[in-house]
Amino acid sequence: MPASTAEAVAPPDWAALVREVPDFPSPGIVFRDICPLLADADGFAAMLDDLAAPWRGVAIDLVAGTEARGFILGAALAPLLGAGFLPLRKPGKLPGLVVEESYALEYGSDRLQIQAGAVAPGARVLLVDDVLATGGTLAAAARLLDRQQATVVGGMVLMELEALGGRARWPFEAPLLALLRH
Known part of the structure; x- marks a missing residue:
């Protein structure tokens, strides 16, 4: 399991x-x-390669990416880790029954949805997004996966805006890693 990266x-x-x-x-x-x-x-x-490095050798079934830039990173990362990709979408983009979570942004609010039953109970999921700011997006994604009974093995972001304190909203003991810190 990767260690937390708190040092610059x-x-x-x-x-x-x-x-x-x-x-x-x-x-x-x-x-x-x-x-x-x-x-x-x-x-x-x-x-x-840098995103994948801490997770190589960790059993991961799915990489979940948040709309929209988390899609790009997560979908590209998933095959490098031998995992499938799970999109976490904004409202109105998924057919069928969906589960939804609202969250606050540093400049407003939004919602994320996942198709009900899209994740098998116990599936090992890595959450991926581009930026960790206030932590609202990752917290909403975590709640969605929790409602699907997934096991979140960790979180990975390209960059963390430390002054906004988003890391405090990470609800898991699993590691939350950032490649860049601002």
Whole structure:
């Protein structure tokens, strides 16, 4: 099982490809744009290797990614870990019976949904997202998986905005890892 990474380390080369956009989507917010990173084949591959490294050898059935950028990271990471991919969607995107959780963002609120029965009870799931800010998205995702009786083996984010304190909302003893800390 990976250890928690609380200490700061030198950022990897690909980190320079993450662009900061001030005052987006609202004044006072600094948006972390990963599009330049995704567009760089070598940087994207190196970042995926770094995301996968702490989880290699951990039994994982599914990687759950939150809409929308968590989809990109989670779907790309899942086959590297020998796992399937589970999308956690925003409302109105999934057919059939869904289970829903609301959550707060640093600049508003939103909801996540999962199809009822999409996860077998006891399935070992790794939660993945791009940014850990206030922790609302990951907490909602965790509640959804808990309601499906999944076992969350951990959480993985590309970057953590430490000043917003989102780590405190992580509801598991399982590790929550971040590659970059701001």
